[in-house]
Amino acid sequence: MAPSDERELVARANQGDAAAFEELYRRHRDWVVGLAWRFVGNRDDALDVLQETFAALFDRFPGFALTSSLRGYLYPVVKHRCISLLRKRRRVVAIDEARTARGDLAGELAWQPDPPGEFAEIISALPAEQREVVRLRFALDLKLEEIAQALAIPTGTVKSRLHNALKVLLKVV
Amino acid sequence: MTEHSTELDLELLRTGEADPAIARHVAGCAQCRDRLARLERDARALAMPLAAIEVPAECDRAILALARRRAGFVAEQLERRRRPRWLRPLYAAVPLAAAASIIFFVTLQRGAQAPQATAPLAAAATGDINRDGRVDIVDALLLARALKSDQPHDPAWDQNRDGRVDQADVDRIAQAAVSLQRRHP
Ligand SMILES: [Zn+2]
Numbered sequence: 131m132a133p134s135d136e137r138e139l140v141a142r143a144n145q146g147d148a149a150a151f152e153e154l155y156r157r158h159r160d161w162v163v164g165l166a167w168r169f170v171g172n173r174d175d176a177l178d179v180l181q182e183t184f185a186a187l188f189d190r191f192p193g194f195a196l197t198s199s200l201r202g203y204l205y206p207v208v209k210h211r212c213i214s215l216l217r218k219r220r221r222v223v224a225i226d227e228a229r230t231a232r233g234d235l236a237g238e239l240a241w242q243p244d245p246p247g248e249f250a251e252i253i254s255a256l257p258a259e260q261r262e263v264v265r266l267r268f269a270l271d272l273k274l275e276e277i278a279q280a281l282a283i284p285t286g287t288v289k290s291r292l293h294n295a296l297k298v299l300l301k302v303v
Numbered sequence: 304m305t306e307h308s309t310e311l312d313l314e315l316l317r318t319g320e321a322d323p324a325i326a327r328h329v330a331g332c333a334q335c336r337d338r339l340a341r342l343e344r345d346a347r348a349l350a351m352p353l354a355a356i357e358v359p360a361e362c363d364r365a366i367l368a369l370a371r372r373r374a375g376f377v378a379e380q381l382e383r384r385r386r387p388r389w390l391r392p393l394y395a396a397v398p399l400a401a402a403a404s405i406i407f408f409v410t411l412q413r414g415a416q417a418p419q420a421t422a423p424l425a426a427a428a429t430g431d432i433n434r435d436g437r438v439d440i441v442d443a444l445l446l447a448r449a450l451k452s453d454q455p456h457d458p459a460w461d462q463n464r465d466g467r468v469d470q471a472d473v474d475r476i477a478q479a480a481v482s483l484q485r486r487h488p
Contacts, residue, residue, distance in 0.1 A: 146378025151370035159363075164353025177362055184366050188373040192380055249349055267314075268349035274320055289311060296310040300345065 136200055144192045151191075155184055158200055162208055165270070169212035175219075179211045186211075201272060202279035252299055260295040263288060307332065313339045317346060430462060430476040443477040 139157075142150035159180065166179035186207055187194075196203065253261055266277045274292075278285045308316070308325050315321035316329060316339060329335040432442040432449075446460055447470075456468040462475040 143374070144377070146374050146376075146381055148371045148374035151374045152367055155366055155370055159358060159366075160355065161353065163356045163358055167354055167356050173356055176356055177358065180358065181362065181366055185369055188369060191373060192377045249345075253349075264349070265351075268346055269351035270353075271350070273318060274315070292314065293309065293311040296314055299349075300310055300342065 133199070137196060140194060140196045140200075144194060146192070151188065154187070154200070158204060161201060162204055165205070165208050166212055169209060170215060175212075175215055179208060179215060182211050183207050198275045198279035199273075201270075202276035205266070205270070205272075205276075205280035206282065249299065256295055256298060260291045263291040264295045264299070267292060308335045308338070310338075310342070313342050314346075317343055430479045432460065432476065438476065439480045443473050443480060446476060447473045 136157075139150045139153055143154060162183050163176050163180045166176040166183070167173065170176055170179065183204060187204070253264060256264065262281065263277060266272045266280060272280065274285055274288050277288045281288070308329055312321055312325045313329070313335065316325055329339055430438040430442055432445045435441075446468075449456070449460070450469065450473065458468070460468045460472055462472040465471070
């Protein structure tokens with residue numbers, strides 16, 4: 131569930147309260163631009179995605195309904211804008227073919243390398259769909275419901291992916 | 304004997320999302336407490352804080368300006384909804400560009416009802432395509448749809464009397480609708 135003050139902000143923005151719009155931006159700016167950077171790997175593109183993401187968010191008002199949290203809502207928006215930007219730059223080609231061939235997720239192709247560490251190798255060995263759940267959970271610190279919203283999958287699916295990934299990560303099979 | 308918690312149970316407990324029963328078990332089970340402690344260590348190792356990207360002031364300004372514009376638009380929308388229904392078309396001051404893009408979008412999206420070419424025509428050349436006694440954006444919309452459809456063009460739709468019924472006639476109605484709204488706000 132979204133924190134009640136986030137719901138309150140969204141409700142005020144739905145009423146046309148300019149201060150609420152501005153606060154939504156201030157609260158989520160750094161997270162959005164940091165996430166965008168993770169996908170695109172450079173500041174200029176990340177800033178473009180930042181602007182596009184908030185323009186898209188603002189356009190949802192009035193009538194914006196928050197289902198989980200704003201981060202859960204923003205994650206796929208940022209991800210898809212990054213992918214289309216990379217595609218334009220031809221840094222990501224033939225995403226659909228890659229997905230079919232390797233069972234990969236489009237976002238995976240763009241995600242900046244995980245920092246080296248004891249888990250880096252294990253994470254890279256996980257199936258792509260488990261890997262994305264692990265990153266959302268541990269790198270981006272999202273709750274179950276937020277991950278479900280971010281990936282548009284049921285909470286039960288998040289649980290089973292996380293469960294399977296944890297079994298490998300913690301080497302308790 | 305209570306079963307030990309699964310890795311997922313412990314992970315949910317770590318973030319405060321677990322069932323109270325799991326918390327109760329772990330509180331009383333040394334083995335699960337150890338596993339939870341290990342999971343907390345692992346979670347820290349997995350954590351990957353997002354890089355702090357400096358956002359230039361002009362970027363902030365641009366987005367905040369957008370925020371205020373949208374807030375103004377939302378407030379105006381709500382205000383308009385509060386007005387009596389019969390007054391709404393007069394208040395709907397749609398800028399011409401927006402009207403044109405809406406017309407384009409709607410005609411693209413739906414092949415909806417178009418005006419009947421066979422209906423009496425007297426009023427149409429004034430721009431009142433649906434003959435509801437006023438010229439508004441709905442008339443432009445209806446004519447745009449009619450142009451997209453296969454139905455025969457009614458000569459009375461020729462607003463600029465250039466012998467053709469085309470987009471120029473739609474634009475003319477849209478323009479008339481907007482200037483009428485400006486004159487009678
Ligand atoms: Zn136990």
